Amino acid sequence: MKLTAEETAWAAHGFTREIARLAERPVRIMEVCGTHTVSIFRNGIRQLLPANVELVSGPGCPVCVTPNEYLDTAIAFSQRPDTILATFGDMLKVPGSHSTLLAQKAQGADIRIVYSPLDSLTIARERPDKDVVFLAVGFETTAPTAAATLLQAERLKLTNFFLLPAHKLVPPALRALLSAPDIRVDGFLLPGHTAAISGLEPYRFVAAEYHKPAVVTGFEALDILQGIYMLLTQIACGHAEIGNQYRRVVKPAGNVAAVSILRQVYQPVTTVWRGLGAIEDSGLAIRPEFDRFDAGTQLPLPAVVTQEPAGCRCGEVLCGRIRPEACPHFGGNCTPEHPVGACMVSVEGACAAWYKYGQGR
Numbered sequence: 001m002k003l004t005a006e007e008t009a010w011a012a013h014g015f016t017r018e019i020a021r022l023a024e025r026p027v028r029i030m031e032v033c034g035t036h037t038v039s040i041f042r043n044g045i046r047q048l049l050p051a052n053v054e055l056v057s058g059p060g061c062p063v064c065v066t067p068n069e070y071l072d073t074a075i076a077f078s079q080r081p082d083t084i085l086a087t088f089g090d091m092l093k094v095p096g097s098h099s100t101l102l103a104q105k106a107q108g109a110d111i112r113i114v115y116s117p118l119d120s121l122t123i124a125r126e127r128p129d130k131d132v133v134f135l136a137v138g139f140e141t142t143a144p145t146a147a148a149t150l151l152q153a154e155r156l157k158l159t160n161f162f163l164l165p166a167h168k169l170v171p172p173a174l175r176a177l178l179s180a181p182d183i184r185v186d187g188f189l190l191p192g193h194t195a196a197i198s199g200l201e202p203y204r205f206v207a208a209e210y211h212k213p214a215v216v217t218g219f220e221a222l223d224i225l226q227g228i229y230m231l232l233t234q235i236a237c238g239h240a241e242i243g244n245q246y247r248r249v250v251k252p253a254g255n256v257a258a259v260s261i262l263r264q265v266y267q268p269v270t271t272v273w274r275g276l277g278a279i280e281d282s283g284l285a286i287r288p289e290f291d292r293f294d295a296g297t298q299l300p301l302p303a304v305v306t307q308e309p310a311g312c313r314c315g316e317v318l319c320g321r322i323r324p325e326a327c328p329h330f331g332g333n334c335t336p337e338h339p340v341g342a343c344m345v346s347v348e349g350a351c352a353a354w355y356k357y358g359q360g361r
């Protein structure tokens with residue numbers, strides 16, 4: 001049911017009043033997802049909260065958590081003869097160690113922006129003389145589509161289509177955050193779109209093992225206010241469970257068909273996150289039976305030499321250790337037009353959101 005503007009304003013006022021009533025002590029809430037970060041800024045939600053409720057951004061921007069080594073490998077593929085790189089547009093400006101995909105494209109590399117992995121299949125069919133490599137970056141939300149694309153490539157018997165997988169899973173990253181002794185988080189706003197795929201079960205450990213409340217939350221302003229209210233309700237009475245504010249989309253069991261496709265094509269693997277390092281079973285690797293579609297094993301490349309941008313503190317931003325404005329580059333030599341690190345590139349990056357919407361609180 002869609003609320004009128006007046007009803008929305010009343011509901012927002014009600015949640016804001018209840019949040020103020022429940023916030024009896026300083027509380028630190030992490031919005032795990034970059035889409036939440038942007039919505040919080042765009043809707044001025046920080047300004048609606050009492051001073052003792054702090055929102056901190058987490059590792060939920062897929063482009064931001066993808067380490068430089070992957071970017072460097074993608075750039076190396078773009079320089080490979082007879083290769084077309086297909087990618088979502090948000091990867092283009094992300095700085096690798098020595099260049100960007102955008103710079104490579106300007107120098108003549110055949111890099112195509114696609115809006116779905118399936119678009120890269122079309123390219124592969126049109127150009128059988130080329131190897132087409134799709135940069136498969138993203139969380140649980142986008143991984144099923146990439147997996148379905150691989151299965152479609154198999155049905156079409158394509159021999160020139162490959163994935164370069166860098167998919168990541170959110171729950172293992174939460175475990176890494178919760179295990180870090182220097183990171184204090186009192187509760188989590190969990191991403192509604194990843195939970196729509198995985199369901200609630202993979203998140204239960206947050207409450208069961210770490211006694212931290214978490215609420216799967218949608219992306220409208222009211223969703224976020226309600227999610228914060230649901231978290232504070234738990235925190236106020238010392239309770240911890242995985243709440244579901246986004247019931248209109250997220251079912252407890254998730255999307256069974258999508259998870260089935262994921263499991264058919266991928267298997268969990270240890271992978272590296274910017275800021276969090278290597279996390280066990282936090283990535284998705286192509287299963288051996290589909291190895292012929294894995295660019296990393298099928299298309300030879302020289303080893304890449306990786307280095308992080310000097311002084312960039314993206315890793316600390318992504319773990320909630322610092323706010324973007326604490327980075328010495330922020331707003332000076334690091335801006336969305338001239339980004340130093342990945343968090344300033346992506347529209348879902350915390351640094352980009354803080355820069356675009358003002359520094360908030």
Ligand code: SF4
Binds near residue numbers: 324329334335339
């Ligand atoms: Fe990295 Fe720029 Fe953010 Fe600093 S402001 S952490 S350099 S992206």
